[in-house]
Each structure stands twice: as C-alpha cells, then as structure tokens.
Amino acid sequence: MLKLKNAALLLALCGTLNAHAAEPATPIKVGVALDISGPFATIGAETRDGLNLAIGQLGNKLGGVPAEFLQTDFAGNPEQANQLVNRYLQRDKIDFFTGPVASNAALAVGPALFAAKVPYLSSNPGPSQFAGKQCNPYFFGLSYQNDTYDEAAGKVANEKGYKNMVLIAPNYPAGKDHLGGFKRFYKGAVKEEIYTKVGQIDYAAEIAQIRAAKPDAIFFFLPAAMGINFIKQFVAGGLKGIPLIAPGFSADQDIIQAVGEPMLGIYNTAHWAHDLQVPANAEFVTAFRKQYEGRYPTVYAAQAYDVVMAMDAAVREVGGKVNDREAVLAALKKANFKSVRGAFNYGPNNFPVQNYYLRLVEKDAKGQLANKLVATVMEKHQDAYVGECKM
Amino acid sequence: MDAIFIIEQILNGLGYGLMLFLLAAGLTLVFGIMDTMNLAHGSLYMAGAYIAAQVHQASGSFVGAVLAAIAATVLVSWLLEILIVRRLYPRDHLAQVIATFGIILIADDGVKALWGPSPLLASMPTALAGPVQLLAELPYSAYRLLLLGAGLLVAAGLYLLVNHTRIGMLVRAGASNRAMAELMGVRVDRVFSFVFALGAALAALAGALMGPISAVQIGMGEAILIPALVVIVIGGIGSVRGAFIAALLVGLVDTAGRAFLPPLLRAVLPPALAADLGPALAGIAMYLLMAAVLILKPAGLFPARA
Structure with a gap:
C-alpha cells in the first residue's frame, strides 16, 4: 500500500516535471556581437538599428516564441569577438548568432560556432573562405559574398x-x-x-x-x-x-x-537600395525612417533586418523547437521570409543568388x-x- | 616616381613629424626633468581632440575650439598633477608606468561615459577644406599646410622659450642635473608643474589639430603614444632639440615607408606578396630607425644629461 502511494507520488511528480518541460523554460537566445566602437563603428550602429527595428516589430519574439537578444560591443577586434562568442556559447547557451561587421571577425568566430552547432546568420560579411573551401551548413551568408x-x-x-x-x-x-x-x-x-x-x-x-x-x-x-x-x-x-x-x-x-x-x-x-520596388522594402524603409529621425537606412541595416526576419521564419517553421538543429538548418535554408531585396534564394554554399x-x-x-x-x-x-x- | 610625388610625400612626412613633435616635446621634458614616465600623455592628446571636436561642432568656430581644448586640457592636467602624478615622483619607473597606465584606462572609460563608444566625426573648418595650388601640378590640402605652419610656429616658440628665457634656463638646468639645480636654489617642483601644464597644452593642440584628419576615438592617445616614445628615445631623453629632429625623422621615415616601399616592392615581387610585405615593412621602418640610432648613439641623438 505504501509502495502504491509512493508510486502515485512519483507519478504526480513526473507529471509536474513534464508540464514544466512542455513550456519553454528559457527564451530563445540570440547572441549578437556588435561593432559599436572600433574601425567599423558607423556600420555597427546601422546593424544595431536594423536589428532593433525588426526585434521591435516582432515584439521580442521569434516565430511567436519569446526571444532574448544579447547585444555586446566587441570593438571590431577579432580576438575580443572570439572571447565574446565563447561566453555566449558556454554561459548563455545561444541558439543563433549574428552581428560582426568585418570578415576577419567572422572568420575568427566561425569555427567555435560551427563546432557548437549554432547557426551563424551573417548580417554583413561574406568571406570567400566561407563561400568556398571552408563552407559550412551552420553558416548562412544572408547578405552577399564579398x-x-x-x-x-x-x-x-x-x-x-x-x-x-x-x-x-x-x-x-x-x-x-x-x-x-x-x-x-x-x-x-x-x-x-x-x-x-x-x-x-x-x-x-x-x-x-x-x-x-x-x-x-x-x-x-x-x-x-x-x-x-x-x-x-x-x-x-x-x-x-x-x-x-x-x-x-x-x-x-x-x-x-x-x-x-x-x-x-x-x-x-x-544588392539592395532604399528605393528598390519591393513591398517588404517599402514597409521597411518607411518604418526605419519613422523610428530613426528621417534617416535613410543603409545596406547594413537592411541586412540586419533580414537576418531577424529569417530567424523568425525558421523558428516558426520548426514550431519553436530550436534544439532540433537539423530541422532549424533545413528551415533556415528554405528562407521562407519576405526579404527586403525581394525573392530570396540560397545557392548550394548558403550564399544568396541575387541581383x-x-x-x-x-x-x-x-x-x-x-x-x-x-x-x-x-x-x-x-x-x-x-x-x-x-x- | 616624379618630383611632384616626392615633394608631396616630404610635405606629408614633415606635417606628421611636426604633430609628433608637439606630443613628444612635453613627454621628453617631463621624463627628462622629473625622471617620471607619464604614459597618460596620450590621454591628454585624446582629451584635446574630443573637446575641440565638440566645441567646433557646437560653436562653429575652429580657432575657438582649439583654444577651448587647450584651456580645458591644461585644467585637467593640473588636477592630474596635483592629485596623482605628484605622488609618483619618488617612486620607481615601474610604479609610474602602472599608475599612469591606470589613468589611461580611466580616461578611456571616462570618454566612453561622456561621449559614447562611437568615434566623433571632427570636420575641418570649411575655409580650409579645399586644396591650395602649391606648384603648377601640385594642389595641396590647405588644412595640412595649416598643420605645417602651426607646427613650425610652436617649434620656434619652444626654442625661444627653452633657450632664451629665464624659465627655459631653469627647465634646462633641471633636465641636465636635477640635484645640482635644486642645490643652486631652483624650485624644481614648480618648474615641473609648469612643464607638465605646457606639455598638456601642446598635446591638446596636437589632438585638436589632428582630429579632423584622423579619427576622434577612444584609444587614439595610445596609438600615437608609441611613435611619440620612439621620438623621445631617438632624440635623447629631456632634449627638446632632439625631439624636434627625431620627430621630423620619424615622420619622414614613416611616410616614406608607406609611400615609396610598396611601389618599389611591386616592381620586384609578385603583387600579392608585395601587398603583404609592403605595409608590414612600412610599419617597422620607424623601429629600424630607432634601432640604428641606438646602436650608434645609445643615449639618443642629443642627450640632455651630461
């Protein structure tokens, strides 16, 4: 009898545990390494503004799931970017990565992200290495190849x-x-x-x-x-x-x-212009100019905006289950989002085929x-x- | 490589050298007289650049901006001297280096708190933003000519001050043998306070003038501190004349390295290799010059101490 009672208790306990597992314990985490200072500072500011516009429009969610965007300055220094990415991977357990402006930083942080199976959606650099011999299913050159x-x-x-x-x-x-x-x-x-x-x-x-x-x-x-x-x-x-x-x-x-x-x-x-005749682009440019004092967006802001929208579409596609990395990669590759540059397709090396x-x-x-x-x-x-x- | 190209590069080299001199003059006197290593000298340069950029933007007056930068930086340096540097005189060089390095870190974070991490865009005064026809085939930036003129004027002024005034005599006495000067009744600590403020004013002037043709950003002081240290080592520590000659040498060698080496290398090497090697060699030209001078004259070109 006692045994039965214990088993029932155990079952009840398991029930509550399961209930906890079903709802996401932690939000989706996106690691963002920004060039707010350093040689690419003006571009870093544009990247940040493009990201934040998209994040605001999505209400801090990706695919309807609460998301946290960790934004940190790494001063354009590849060594510092590396340290930051290690922290993101080990302490914050990020699910996506984006942000650096320059190719040297992208090349420096790539290997650690790929080893940890964290998709890296580039908001700007498209180094030839990642397009050719060192291409990787976890890298998405969403912007352009250099x-x-x-x-x-x-x-x-x-x-x-x-x-x-x-x-x-x-x-x-x-x-x-x-x-x-x-x-x-x-x-x-x-x-x-x-x-x-x-x-x-x-x-x-x-x-x-x-x-x-x-x-x-x-x-x-x-x-x-x-x-x-x-x-x-x-x-x-x-x-x-x-x-x-x-x-x-x-x-x-x-x-x-x-x-x-x-x-x-x-x-x-x-690959983009603020007056490119695409409905998603017209919406983006109007929203950007409204939020940032009439300033025209740059390519960098447009790309950063696309990165968040691509993450959003992928998370929606996998129903919020970002731990299933194979499914996330497949969803990202589909690129089922409204890019501000119009129809969006990846080539076999995860770099866009575009005008x-x-x-x-x-x-x-x-x-x-x-x-x-x-x-x-x-x-x-x-x-x-x-x-x-x-x- | 024609004559125009060479003349233009010599002008560029002299301009850079004169700006280095403004920075090195203060540094060499402080080190020469009080035997105190002040790494935070670069932070005063940064302060000058930030204040000038800010005032220029707000008021539209470039002359006013430069004067405001000098005044504010001298004030900051005065506080710095009273609060911190004065306590460092009796300590050894390691303590001075560590303490003034700490000041750099505080200054960088202070600037970040005041102006944010992004670089400021300092603009040239509109009247000088265009070229001046220097020779028939050589239009040259009017602003760079201003730098040359200002640098030469300050150098002449310093020469008169150090060599032909009473305070200059005391400065030289302090630099060549401090203990003896003190025994003769010179109040070296007062002389030093004056020199420290003078150095700060020159650093602020250099920062304010360099702002529009460089980036006004955090860390700009550290980047230029290293060539300034090279200058005072080559010139002989404590010697203003040495700093002047050495600054011009470093300016010319650095510019020549950047301007003449890559084309020469491209003529003899494959372009990809030349592109890698050229900037690397140009970057070390200044240090090679320092090494050569130190082999021939270990105390520098014009050592102040007998």
Missing part, C-alpha cells in the same frame, strides 16, 4: 570605358576579396593596387600615389570611417576631377551623411543626399567560389 559587389562594379567600369584604374582597399581578408572580385570582371589595366592598414585614417601618402599614377578612375573599398576620411582628404588634396567608383560600402548612407556634398555623383553597386544594382548618389526631393537606384547590373548572380564548396 567579391560580388565588386564584380558588379568591375562590369560598370568596363561599360564606362575606364582603361587605367587605381584600386585601394584595407589589408584584411575582405579587402583582398573585394579587389579580387573587381579584377575578375574589370578588363582594363590596373595601374596601382594599394593596400592600407585596417582603420587607417590618414591617406596623404596614398593620395600622392594616386596623383602620380594619373588614373582614369579609382575603385575604392574603404568602409566606415576609412571611407569618410579618404573622400574628405581626396577632395582636400584637389583630386576631385578623378571619377570614383565603389562597392556600396564605400558610398552608403553612413558615409554620405558624414562627408556631404563631395559624395554627389559617385557610382556604387549593391546587383547600380546606385548613384543624388539629392532627393527634399535636398537630402541619398543613393538612387539607376540600373540592374547583374541578375541572379552567384559568387565565384560556389564550386569549391563541398557540403
């Missing part, structure tokens, strides 16, 4: 008939991807290929080199503060007559706002400087590394 913006820019340079060009980029993995991508499509001569320090702010030596080389045009990949300083000093150095052509990163809203008038007339390429557009910095109806979409350069373009990826 070389692709520049491949489109190379095509534009050919169309403009530039025969002699100087190329300039910071000396880090993405810098090499970007110039490599440009050279893959550009058919003219490369007079100088200049690599500078990451985070360099004084470009006097490089400007003298450009003056001496007398190129038809310059292709420059210098994101964030680097681009701001380069263009200001380029104008101050009296080189304004030489046309500048750029991947979108060197002429996006963060740089336009800081530099002002000298940006007018710079052609740049991107690339030509944008031109102009004044809008209210006299505010902004990029205007002028043409489609490439349609349904996939990166050059997809063949090297064995997944």
